[in-house]
Amino acid sequence: MTFSNKSKATAVILSAELALKQASLAHQGIITDTAKLLLSTAHDHQTTVDNAYSILCEEYKQLEEQQKRRNDEAVKAYDHHIAKNQGELKQIKQDIERLTTEVSSLEKDLQRKKEIHGQQEKRLKAEGLTQDQIKTILGMGESLDEGKILEEIKYKNEIKILLNERTDEIYTEARSIKETVIYTQ
Secondary structure (H helix, E strand, O other): OOOOHHHHHHHHHHHHHHHHHHHHHHHOOOOOHHHHHHHHHHHHOOOOHHHHHHHHHHHHHHHHHHHHHHHHHHHHHHHHHHHHOHHHHHHHHHHHHHHHHHHHHHHHHHHHHHHHHHHHHHHHHHOOOOHHHHHHHHHHOOOOOHHHHHHHHHHHHHHHHHHHHHHHHHHHHHHHHHHHHHHOO
16 A cells, blocks of 8 residues: 555654653553564574664664655755746746736726826816716716726736745645655655
8 A cells, every 4th residue: 555745744743652652651561562672673683682672773773864864865856846946936926026016006006096086076076067977077087997907906916826826836846755755765
């Protein structure tokens, strides 16, 4: 059966919890799986339990060194993936900044147009014009085009969302590569 990196990471975390429980049981005098491993190693190597302990400590030391190398390789693989996509990440960042500026400008422009439109409407009402006359006069000036501007803002925000999703995707790929290196044993 093949397990996902997430399952392997969970198993590692839970095994640490179980090791602590085993240690607690061992302190109470219960023969744990670790004690059985020591006895089995002593039997297999036809040596004392103390020597079996030394043998297992050496094996664990080698495993720690191997895992350190694997962790170093995983970080390098992560960094390599990010570096490989650095041009795209830089472009995405620039595009997001540009779109943010454009959206801000559109929002300010819309607000400015609404304020001008409101002031003109107020002035025309004060002059005693009818609602139809006001509508005709305002229609001759700069168009508010609120719907069009809001659509453009929405479109630009949707593009920003897609760009952010692509950034997340690149970093998720890098983490997946890193985890694969760590948990491939």
